[in-house]
Amino acid sequence: MIEVEHLVKKYGSLTAVDNLSMKIEPGHIYGLLGKNGAGKTTTMNMVTGYIGATSGSVKVCGHDIFKEAEAAKKEIGYLPEIPPLYTDMSVYEYLDFCAELKGIGKKERDEHIVDVMEKAGISEMEHRLIRNLSKGYKQRVGLAQAILGNPSIIILDEPTVGLDPVQMIEMRDLIKELGKDHTVILSSHILSEVSAVCDYIYIIDHGKLVADFAMDEEKAASLEEIFIELTGKEDKE
Numbered sequence: 001m002i003e004v005e006h007l008v009k010k011y012g013s014l015t016a017v018d019n020l021s022m023k024i025e026p027g028h029i030y031g032l033l034g035k036n037g038a039g040k041t042t043t044m045n046m047v048t049g050y051i052g053a054t055s056g057s058v059k060v061c062g063h064d065i066f067k068e069a070e071a072a073k074k075e076i077g078y079l080p081e082i083p084p085l086y087t088d089m090s091v092y093e094y095l096d097f098c099a100e101l102k103g104i105g106k107k108e109r110d111e112h113i114v115d116v117m118e119k120a121g122i123s124e125m126e127h128r129l130i131r132n133l134s135k136g137y138k139q140r141v142g143l144a145q146a147i148l149g150n151p152s153i154i155i156l157d158e159p160t161v162g163l164d165p166v167q168m169i170e171m172r173d174l175i176k177e178l179g180k181d182h183t184v185i186l187s188s189h190i191l192s193e194v195s196a197v198c199d200y201i202y203i204i205d206h207g208k209l210v211a212d213f214a215m216d217e218e219k220a221a222s223l224e225e226i227f228i229e230l231t232g233k234e235d236k237e
């Protein structure tokens, strides 16, 4: 579904992503786990075609993200760490605008937006201005935008950052629900989040892949030890 091979991103003398290879198969919720600055956002930005790579390749459903961007991007819904929201629009106006950008025809748009709002749990916020929403609801609007067009893969960068504990649990439940119909990749530096939601883990440190494994009860119970052993103690949360 997604094949990342020998991906490298250099910023001057800093190698933010260092020869990273990953395979994403359909039907799972993947966690990209790493400390702050490990290279998660840079990886996701390359996988979604937001930024170019220094070298290496990303194929999404057989399409090269850099060479066949349009076909590859159709398969992906992306919620960046800071959702690209137009806060002077109402929820509906914003989703209508995004749907148009994604090439969803006028006729089918309304029904699709209603469906997406329901999935994201924001139906009752339809006419509210985005700027007046809580952080948790803003994040849900970002999520709704990501699932417009019904992409097969949903990529979420630190989806619970800045949410309060209740909003965090709601967002996790929402992600689990989405995982039933989509392949999901989420990045996080929060171990409890990853073990609660993900069934496959990639751990990156200093831009390098240091572990990948399927999540089970045993791994969930020892995730903290595994993480510290692989990445060192500082910055752990």
Ligand SMILES: Nc1ncnc2c1ncn2[C@@H]1O[C@H](COP(=O)(O)OP(=O)(O)OP(=O)(O)O)[C@@H](O)[C@H]1O
Pocket (backbone or CB within 6 Å): 011, 014, 016, 034, 035, 036, 037, 038, 039, 040, 041, 042, 043, 189
């Ligand atoms: N545009 C840029 N120019 C220069 N350096 C950058 C740029 N973007 C990221 N970096 C650096 O690349 C490294 C990886 O950053 P990245 O944002 O991918 O990490 P992250 O794992 O997503 O961390 P966080 O959880 O803090 O967002 C960091 O050292 C960061 O400072």
